[in-house]
Amino acid sequence: xxxxxxxxxxxxxxxxxxxxxxxxxEDTEGRRDPALRWFSGHPQDALLxxxxxxxxxxxxxxINMALLYGKADMVIPYGEFERRPVAAAKGxxxxxxxxxxxxxxxxxxxxxxxxxxYVGSLTDYDIICRTEGLxxxxxxxxxxxxEEEILIYRKAAAITNEIIGLLEKNVxxxxxxxxxxxxxxxxxxxxxxxxxxxxxxxxxxxPERSFGIHAFPPYTAAPFAGKGLxxxxxxxxxxxxxxxxxxxxxxxxSPAQEKLLxxxxxxxxxxxxxxxxxxxxxxxxxxxxxxxxxxKKTMPHGLGHGIGLEEHESPSIRSRGDxxxxxxxxxxxxxxxxxxDPIHGGCRxxxxxxxxxxxxxxxxxxxxxxx
Amino acid sequence: xxxxxxxxxxxxxxxxxxxxxxxxxEDTEGRRDPALRWFSGHPQDALLxxxxxxxxxxxxxxINMALLYGKADMVIPYGEFERRPVAAAKGxxxxxxxxxxxxxxxxxxxxxxxxxxYVGSLTDYDIICRTEGLxxxxxxxxxxxxEEEILIYRKAAAITNEIIGLLEKNVxxxxxxxxxxxxxxxxxxxxxxxxxxxxxxxxxxxPERSFGIHAFPPYTAAPFAGKGLxxxxxxxxxxxxxxxxxxxxxxxxSPAQEKLLxxxxxxxxxxxxxxxxxxxxxxxxxxxxxxxxxxKKTMPHGLGHGIGLEEHESPSIRSRGDxxxxxxxxxxxxxxxxxxDPIHGGCRxxxxxxxxxxxxxxxxxxxxxxx
Numbered sequence: 001x002x003x004x005x006x007x008x009x010x011x012x013x014x015x016x017x018x019x020x021x022x023x024x025x026e027d028t029e030g031r032r033d034p035a036l037r038w039f040s041g042h043p044q045d046a047l048l049x050x051x052x053x054x055x056x057x058x059x060x061x062x063i064n065m066a067l068l069y070g071k072a073d074m075v076i077p078y079g080e081f082e083r084r085p086v087a088a089a090k091g092x093x094x095x096x097x098x099x100x101x102x103x104x105x106x107x108x109x110x111x112x113x114x115x116x117x118y119v120g121s122l123t124d125y126d127i128i129c130r131t132e133g134l135x136x137x138x139x140x141x142x143x144x145x146x147e148e149e150i151l152i153y154r155k156a157a158a159i160t161n162e163i164i165g166l167l168e169k170n171v172x173x174x175x176x177x178x179x180x181x182x183x184x185x186x187x188x189x190x191x192x193x194x195x196x197x198x199x200x201x202x203x204x205x206x207p208e209r210s211f212g213i214h215a216f217p218p219y220t221a222a223p224f225a226g227k228g229l230x231x232x233x234x235x236x237x238x239x240x241x242x243x244x245x246x247x248x249x250x251x252x253x254s255p256a257q258e259k260l261l262x263x264x265x266x267x268x269x270x271x272x273x274x275x276x277x278x279x280x281x282x283x284x285x286x287x288x289x290x291x292x293x294x295x296k297k298t299m300p301h302g303l304g305h306g307i308g309l310e311e312h313e314s315p316s317i318r319s320r321g322d323x324x325x326x327x328x329x330x331x332x333x334x335x336x337x338x339x340x341d342p343i344h345g346g347c348r349x350x351x352x353x354x355x356x357x358x359x360x361x362x363x364x365x366x367x368x369x370x371x
Numbered sequence: 372x373x374x375x376x377x378x379x380x381x382x383x384x385x386x387x388x389x390x391x392x393x394x395x396x397e398d399t400e401g402r403r404d405p406a407l408r409w410f411s412g413h414p415q416d417a418l419l420x421x422x423x424x425x426x427x428x429x430x431x432x433x434i435n436m437a438l439l440y441g442k443a444d445m446v447i448p449y450g451e452f453e454r455r456p457v458a459a460a461k462g463x464x465x466x467x468x469x470x471x472x473x474x475x476x477x478x479x480x481x482x483x484x485x486x487x488x489y490v491g492s493l494t495d496y497d498i499i500c501r502t503e504g505l506x507x508x509x510x511x512x513x514x515x516x517x518e519e520e521i522l523i524y525r526k527a528a529a530i531t532n533e534i535i536g537l538l539e540k541n542v543x544x545x546x547x548x549x550x551x552x553x554x555x556x557x558x559x560x561x562x563x564x565x566x567x568x569x570x571x572x573x574x575x576x577x578p579e580r581s582f583g584i585h586a587f588p589p590y591t592a593a594p595f596a597g598k599g600l601x602x603x604x605x606x607x608x609x610x611x612x613x614x615x616x617x618x619x620x621x622x623x624x625s626p627a628q629e630k631l632l633x634x635x636x637x638x639x640x641x642x643x644x645x646x647x648x649x650x651x652x653x654x655x656x657x658x659x660x661x662x663x664x665x666x667k668k669t670m671p672h673g674l675g676h677g678i679g680l681e682e683h684e685s686p687s688i689r690s691r692g693d694x695x696x697x698x699x700x701x702x703x704x705x706x707x708x709x710x711x712d713p714i715h716g717g718c719r720x721x722x723x724x725x726x727x728x729x730x731x732x733x734x735x736x737x738x739x740x741x742x
Contacts, residue, residue, distance in 0.1 A: 029683070030402070030480070043587045062584050062671065064713050079671070083691070109401070112486040113479050113502040131484040180562050184555055191551050196588040213433050216414045216440075217567040300433065300450070312400070320454070342435050
């Protein structure tokens with residue numbers, strides 16, 4: 001049983017410290033924010049208002065859904081606010097008795113024209129919209145998983161591993177011959193084992209299409225796991241949390257393909273060896289960049305990312321200068337070195353890592369399978 | 372063969388009229404904009420810069436993908452701009468020789484903090500970010516489909532109709548018994564007929580779950596089309612364009628359920644009868660609201676929406692006061708009246724409508740199926 005009130009309490013403390021009277025969390029089409037679900041249990045399409053007086057107001061699009069899932073002190077359907085975010089914020093400030101003159105923080109992804117609308121309509125309040133504000137604090141809270149979340153991840157990883165085993169078997173026996181076979185096998189196997197579904201659209205790219213980081217379209221009726229390199233990138237969503245793994249199937253690889261495979265495996269091992277409490281995420285990513293650089297190869301994406309209610313969340317494991325994430329216990333993230341060649345195809349190896357108090361634990365069992 | 376240059380030409384004319392020297396189009400995780408694909412053919416994850424001097428620059432994440440799909444005058448990988456939107460905009464202004472002092476328009480969904488970054492970094496230019504600006508003009512251009520797009524829709528609708536027929540048959544014969552059966556049947560059937568896939572996650576909600584507007588999770592291993600009301604909402608993506616239909620399966624409906632079904636069918640017919648060149652989209656939606664209101668029912672969502680490269684695009688067919696869309700030839704949109712009851716379940720009937728020069732054409736054949 002998830003204790004949403006105690007999650008909110010963590011934030012109320014930060015709000016008091018920062019002098020923010022009301023925090024606005026939006027989850028809407030085009031601007032998804034799983035913090036909604038994290039704080040309230042309501043899965044999506046709603047606004048959530050948290051006041052420094054420790055009261056929460058949920059404003060859902062679908063009231064039937066909210067009655068089932070939404071855990072908040074008050075629930076008012078969006079329709080009562082003309083389905084407008086600014087009208088709902090005004091209503092929330094009233095219902096939650098936010099004193100005039102105090103600070104209301106809105107999400108950093110609020111578009112500039114909507115920001116102007118907030119400022120123009122809530123003239124009694126000081127509207128705050130900033131990148132490193134309270135929403136960033138929420139991101140930090142969510143980056144460190146609590147015990148319930150880790151239990152969910154162990155279960156999600158166990159199902160993912162079972163399905164990895166079946167995928168390998170079905171590819172080897174020829175039961176999976178197309179990208180479509182692979183992707184639909186995952187969809188069905190996931191749901192039959194109690195998953196919500198997949199965490200994102202499965203990318204299944206046979207030898208003709210594996211050169212792309214993200215194959216487009218994600219999967220087709222084309223052959224899979226024939227001669228050359230095939231990539232299968234998928235995640236299972238269990239109780240809201242997604243895993244994220246990538247398998248590469250290599251059939252009769254050429255010397256150039258074998259070189260890509262070995263380099264990626266080497267990079268993966270190097271990255272894994274550097275994961276520990278206190279490690280700088282950027283340093284790990286840079287070590288991998290440098291390893292690839294020695295072979296005159298470039299990885300066209302980040303080394304990894306946190307996972308959770310979203311496919312991509314904090315910490316970021318990238319080499320960019322502004323990445324200041326430091327690994328600490330409770331973080332769950334991917335490591336996914338990959339190399340892509342327009343002629344030879346692509347190769348990626350991705351697993352989910354839990355940094356526990358006792359050290360790192362590789363939760364998933366993705367591999368480069370040589371056929 | 373799509374003529375991207377002539378699509379861009381339409382916009383260059385508007386830019387000249389409005390005095391905008393450079394237009395920025397962004398398609399990135401969290402801020403998708405299919406205008407990228409519409410103007411350049413590049414499917415996703417890129418920036419596109421259009422200059423009033425009739426030059427286009429594509430800045431893709433994945434250069435291999437761009438070499439395959441991207442049609443623009445220049446292509447420069449995002450990596451060359453440190454993967455930062457503001458650095459890329461600076462580079463684009465230079466490459467496209469945008470004179471200092473001129474206006475650069477960025478998307479209206481640019482978050483306020485990023486807006487500040489643009490303004491602070493591109494000090495030689497006047498940064499414009501507004502709701503009813505050029506991006507709105509692009510939306511209007513995209514709302515009226517050209518001949519190539521209508522050909523694609525005829526093909527997409529034909530496949531959708533074939534699959535609707537098979538779904539009905541498989542439900543009646545008991546081959547489809549679960550939500551999962553229905554959803555995966557669609558995934559496979561779509562791809563085997565040459566579709567890119569589904570246009571959005573299929574919502575399959577059996578009698579226990581059809582009360583929600585958008586079932587959550589979207590589909591599960593639960594029974595489908597048993598006694599009561601089941602909803603199946605899906606779309607097929609063909610050559611980038613998505614259809615969007617909803618079938619309701621009613622097995623042995625109770626009198627209360629029969630009442631919902633009849634009301635929804637009546638609303639659908641009423642809406643259809645009002646569609647014509649020059650009709651106000653809001654008036655149609657209000658007529659349906661009023662019909663439901665007479666039976667003391669409320670529809671908790673809009674009546675319909677444009678479709679195209681996105682699941683939801685213009686025109687909006689809603690009753691909100693600010694909806695000023697007027698229907699005109701070339702528009703392709705849904706009509707989807709629905710009613711939802713926490714006890715009796717939900718019912719929705721949704722088809723795709725083309726308003727052609729010769730009048731309206733119902734492209735798809737979704738129905739309420741009584742079992």
